[in-house]
Amino acid sequence: MVRRSLTKPRKAASQQRSRATVDALIEATARILVREGFDKASTNRIAEVAGVSVGSLYQYFPSKEALVVAVAERHQQEIMQTVRGELAEVLAEPVEKAVRKLIAVAVKAHRVDPKLHRVLAEQIPRVGKLEKLETLNPENFILFSRYLESHRDELRVHDLELASFVCVTTIEALTHNAVLHHAKMLSGEAMEALIDEGARLVTGYLKG
Amino acid sequence: MVRRSLTKPRKAASQQRSRATVDALIEATARILVREGFDKASTNRIAEVAGVSVGSLYQYFPSKEALVVAVAERHQQEIMQTVRGELAEVLAEPVEKAVRKLIAVAVKAHRVDPKLHRVLAEQIPRVGKLEKLETLNPENFILFSRYLESHRDELRVHDLELASFVCVTTIEALTHNAVLHHAKMLSGEAMEALIDEGARLVTGYLKG
DNA sequence: ATAAAATATGAGCGATTATTCGCTTTCGAT
DNA sequence: ATCGAAAGCGAATAATCGCTCATATTTTAT
Numbered sequence: 001m002v003r004r005s006l007t008k009p010r011k012a013a014s015q016q017r018s019r020a021t022v023d024a025l026i027e028a029t030a031r032i033l034v035r036e037g038f039d040k041a042s043t044n045r046i047a048e049v050a051g052v053s054v055g056s057l058y059q060y061f062p063s064k065e066a067l068v069v070a071v072a073e074r075h076q077q078e079i080m081q082t083v084r085g086e087l088a089e090v091l092a093e094p095v096e097k098a099v100r101k102l103i104a105v106a107v108k109a110h111r112v113d114p115k116l117h118r119v120l121a122e123q124i125p126r127v128g129k130l131e132k133l134e135t136l137n138p139e140n141f142i143l144f145s146r147y148l149e150s151h152r153d154e155l156r157v158h159d160l161e162l163a164s165f166v167c168v169t170t171i172e173a174l175t176h177n178a179v180l181h182h183a184k185m186l187s188g189e190a191m192e193a194l195i196d197e198g199a200r201l202v203t204g205y206l207k208g
Numbered sequence: 209m210v211r212r213s214l215t216k217p218r219k220a221a222s223q224q225r226s227r228a229t230v231d232a233l234i235e236a237t238a239r240i241l242v243r244e245g246f247d248k249a250s251t252n253r254i255a256e257v258a259g260v261s262v263g264s265l266y267q268y269f270p271s272k273e274a275l276v277v278a279v280a281e282r283h284q285q286e287i288m289q290t291v292r293g294e295l296a297e298v299l300a301e302p303v304e305k306a307v308r309k310l311i312a313v314a315v316k317a318h319r320v321d322p323k324l325h326r327v328l329a330e331q332i333p334r335v336g337k338l339e340k341l342e343t344l345n346p347e348n349f350i351l352f353s354r355y356l357e358s359h360r361d362e363l364r365v366h367d368l369e370l371a372s373f374v375c376v377t378t379i380e381a382l383t384h385n386a387v388l389h390h391a392k393m394l395s396g397e398a399m400e401a402l403i404d405e406g407a408r409l410v411t412g413y414l415k416g
Numbered sequence: 417a418t419a420a421a422a423t424a425t426g427a428g429c430g431a432t433t434a435t436t437c438g439c440t441t442t443c444g445a446t
Numbered sequence: 447a448t449c450g451a452a453a454g455c456g457a458a459t460a461a462t463c464g465c466t467c468a469t470a471t472t473t474t475a476t
Contacts, residue, residue: 017442173381193370197365198374260425
């Protein structure tokens with residue numbers, strides 16, 4: 001039997017050289033997305049910017065979509081690093097304090113890499129394998145639900161799952177729109193005002 | 209001097225035949241977007257589904273992007289038809305009633321053509337001329353601001369512009385996510401519950 | 417009836433793109 | 447020093463797509 005060609009992309013990169021290649025490719029993709037936009041992010045251009053060949057790109061990523069997913073996942077990881085930490089610290093605090101801190105951290109999360117965040121949210125067509133690329137991380141629902149459960153007695157909401165949906169959706173939308181679409185709100189002062197309003201909105205809802 | 213070729217797309221379609229062509233093209237684009245997705249919406253395919261030639265397409269639309277914009281605008285028109293009417297009726301009502309009705313109408317608006325709405329929101333890359341294709345219609349801010357102004361004495365918010373941003377963003381995000389991403393909430397009962405929660409959220413915020 | 421204007425046609429051009437594969441270079445273990 | 451495996455290379459391919467234009471048909475006005 002003839003030897004299989006098997007040019008299928010291998011998953012793991014075992015040597016440190018190839019790990020560097022993978023990093024360079026993800027980084028190059030992110031840079032192009034931010035600086036030139038999604039439709040300029042062709043595989044050949046990505047390879048060029050990464051300083052490797054297209055062939056190498058396809059050794060580690062089975063498709064262009066896979067690269068975009070990798071970029072999105074790396075970004076999500078960075079954001080959740082921030083959010084998870086704060087949520088742990090806030091678990092013991094009463095609703096007023098906790099909600100305010102969570103909104104503040106949501107703002108901080110949207111400022112990790114706003115330009116990339118915006119491109120991922122607005123320029124990536126959710127088609128094919130990109131379909132489940134969600135802006136709203138499901139983990140947020142779970143984490144917030146846990147907080148609500150452990151503070152049930154402070155609350156005047158009956159359906160905790162529904163309340164979690166309402167709160168997470170609201171906080172995400174407010175911070176997303178403020179940071180990415182309303183330049184006026186970027187000043188420290190205006191941002192404080194927005195956090196105040198958001199906290200009032202959500203706290204009032206939770207405490208009746 | 210030689211005669212100019214001037215194949216630039218003409219704006220107006222004066223005869224009824226050409227108006228039908230324009231309609232067929234917009235309708236075909238919408239159908240393809242919903243049934244096959246954005247990346248299947250090539251100009252050749254659109255023309256084919258519309259039952260006209262590609263050449264005719266370019267008589268009335270200077271680019272593929274222009275067609276998508278036309279579809280989005282038609283959709284927005286239909287939605288705003290619904291919203292404008294309700295907002296007028298609600299102008300005289302107190303905050304509790306008004307907010308509840310506005311959330312209900314937002315749900316209704318998202319149900320006009322949910323599949324198209326979702327494709328427009330998630331599959332169209334905001335690039336080039338599509339960049340200003342906004343999900344959040346600026347008209348909503350203006351209309352809602354007017355309502356707040358004429359009910360200023362009922363409210364405990366100081367910055368009306370900020371309050372309008374908070375409310376419109378919140379209502380849009382809640383209804384959008386509920387209708388387009390949470391199948392469980394589509395039942396009449398669950399939808400009522402969501403409207404109740406949303407109304408409580410926003411009313412509580414506005415009235416202190 | 418006739419001519420001009422409006423409308424419609426669709427093969428094909430040029431450009432771009434994702435992906436492949438035969439080959440070379442480098443690495444790591446012996 | 448040797449050799450197999452891992453990593454890297456990039457010209458070439460095949461397909462797609464937006465768009466044009468020379469030509470044909472239909473409508474309107476006279």
